[in-house]
Amino acid sequence: MSVSGIEGLAGAAGFTPYVAPQVPTAPAAATSGVSGVSASRSSGPDFGDLVLDGLDRLDGVQRTSDSLAVQAATGELENLHDYTIAASQAAATTQVTVAVRNKAVEAFTEIMRMQV
Structure with missing residues (x-):
């Protein structure tokens, strides 16, 4: 999903828009288990790796928002909308992360x- 105008901000003040990780849709290979029960294992990344990657991205988005907030407060930031976008993105990313955590619990x- 793309929002027009965000792509142009990629180089502005170190702002990197969050891109959701893509989960591959490769067919799962079935392996034979005990008593003829089959278990499937995907060749994609592990769930734990996806969680850690998501938390790393959340941390990066929040750090970007924090640094832009400091730049805005000190007057070093030329375009205030860069901070507004980064703060909104950090808030939305945090809300999604909390929702996923709540569902997992x-x-x-x-x-x-x-x-x-």
Whole structure:
């Protein structure tokens, strides 16, 4: 998804727009398990790696927003809208990260309630 005008900001004041990671849609290869039960394993990145990558990107977006806030406060920032965009992007990224975390905790809690 692209928002017109954001692409031009890539070089402005070190601002790098957040790009969501793309998950490959390769078919999963089935492997034989115990008692004939098959388990599938994707050749894509591990879930843990995706989580760490997302947190690294969140940290980068927040650092960019913070540095632009300092530049705006000191008068070094020529275009105030760069900071406004970065702050909005940091807020949205944080909200998505918190929502994903909440869903993961909710799923874990639901799994722990299951009786074996």
